[in-house]
Amino acid sequence: LYHNRWSVELFFKWIKQHLRIKKFWGTSENAVRIQIYCAIITYCLVAVVQHDMKLERSIYEVLQILGISLTDKTHLRDLFDKSNFKNVNILCDSSEPNLFNF
Structure with missing residues (x-):
């Protein structure tokens, strides 16, 4: 159980550092998931643009x-x-x- 908790903590630390999510909008689990997915998709698209353009x-x-x-x-x-x-x-x-x- 502790190992799973630590994985979740590390995941949210990575989100805060890389995806620049300051706070979650909405209180439902679905709202938080949508916000995380949108941030991850944006991060990945920018990483692809950076790689393809050799910036x-x-x-x-x-x-x-x-x-x-x-x-x-x-x-x-x-x-x-x-x-x-x-x-x-x-x-x-x-x-x-x-x-x-x-």
Whole structure:
């Protein structure tokens, strides 16, 4: 029983570190599962894009760039070739609209 509990703890630690889930919305088991599945699918898709495009950025940086440019209709190849995307921290201070600002 302890081994199973430890596996669950490690799984949620990995989720918090890599999927950036701050809190779970909804109280039902199904709501939590859907949120975890969506985060895992997003993480995997970004990892595939990073691998296929041979980007020399971390998955976290790729997620930040994609999150900031969600409303932009720029092709992915052009998005990551722009010279102003060298430092992702500068993008976070951008005045462009961002869907994740609350």
